[in-house]
Amino acid sequence: MDRMRKVMMLTFGRTGWRRHELLAIFRRPEQPLNSTQLEASFELQDGQTLPARGWLESWDKDKLLLFAKSQAGRSLRSSPRPQAVLKRLDPKKAVPSCNIWGKPLAAKPARTKELKWWKQVENRILPPLPRSEWDLLKQLATGTADSRWDVPPRRAPVATTQLASTSTSTLSGGSSETWAWEKYLTGPMRVIERPNSRRFKLPLQSRTPQHAIPLDGPAIGYHNYTPRFWRRLYNDMWQLSSVIETKTSSGDKWDIASISWGGTGLKPLPPSTASLEFFKGLDSNGNQLVRPEGEARRAM
Template identity: 35%
Template sequence: MRRILLLAFGRTGAKRRQLLSDLLEPDTPSSDEELQKYINKARAIVKEGRKPDWLDNWDTEKLKAFVRSQTGGDAPPIVNRPKPEITNHQLAPERHVLKENIWGGPLNEKVRRTKLKKTYKQVAEKVLPPVPREEWELLRDLVNKKEEWEVPKRRAVGKLIWAKEDKSQEVAVLDWNWQRYATQPIWLVDRQKSRRNMLLSGQVDEDLPMGEQQPINCHRYTPRLWRRTLEQVWRMTAVMERRKDGKGWEIEWGQKKYEPPVAPSADLEFFEGAPVRAEPKKKKGKQ
């Protein structure tokens, strides 16, 4: 189910590739200054004497801003992340691409461009792209119990096997049938009571002295487990919007704030007269 949630919210799979394409797509110029930047970029490509490639169609500044947020202190710690972590030298690919060859001479521009594209490709494969605000707020409400979540229930996907003794009568395998034990191998008769088949069919073992027993390692999916799973997915998601002044982006990651529970009115008497812990004083800096 966790894998399905990762696919649904674009942490892996085809939806992630679509969200990543939206992240890398340059925004339409909305002012003369932004239009002038595109013109200067096209002139720089012509001045370098090369043909435009796929990296020229990426918004690298937007990508690097999101990568800094994902690897910096903005993003909460992620458990069992679906993608590897981004290394430090991948935060600024232009700085870490070598400018000299092994003989100390200038590196060929074509080779340097190839290395730069390879580094950007490695960075894009590790990015957890931002999601639309509607999906991000849906996860937030589910984690904070503001939205109702219908807990999925385990249902039987398998059917009981029926053994035909003759053309006019059908006997269920669950019932005691000594003829089958006398004429067929034991492993074939008891195959239905294997752990895998009992989980699929939903049946229980009735032959034990303590009564009906659930299949071994049959995990119970509780509402608390689902909220924790949704919280893990919410920690991997972020929303990215351009600031009102047009300079930079605002990035917000999902992170639940844990607060101590408030004591109910029936238990307040136990806390009467308890000392209030004072806040620690801030240390003065050196002058």
């Protein structure tokens, strides 16, 4: 189960090289649509100077920060990345205005603190998936995927008999059983006796209890993978993923409302009749309801 979950984390870009690939595409600035937008990006206000170029200037910091705030507002269970805290996602608080002596902070340590803060923000981000992959993950999590995604049924293991004798012996009926002693001379004992260990045995459905040996039974750590198990595992991946919707009409840039996260909400079970009897005569806050005078006398 843990290994299959790790494979899904790598496949859907929650960890590993694919996460870095999706993150590199996501943090890339959007190209200007026309020459007017290109000229506006190079215009400087009065008193401004052209900033020094580095790896941080090649990031779309506004988009990265907006997505980090959207992720911090979610309760991501079993996330492989450190949880982002909303109150700490303020770039103005990343660089102090003064040093410990009360003087203005120098440009080089201020730049170092800024780069370190943005690296920490990037380390917490789970990048969004392409729309096609996110829709497929949703269908697998909700059980509405096509039949070609169904898990094939497991083949029944073939029952095998085990030689109980440890040497060549002649039985009373005249038949003989041979002991393959050559493999004990050519191979290590731990490899030869490994198939007899319960840890590596598969469950034999055809074996009856009366013929079972003391160490017989299903393999240790053996898990039966059911369709419900796969839906729950896909749902864990789905609630860790997101997709970028179309831009809103508020402007050229999208906002937090255009980020959709996966996951199904928890639906509480309806109360039983016995539970309703326990809360009879109480309101939603647990206070006792005022009964009519005649009914109160009958209850006494």
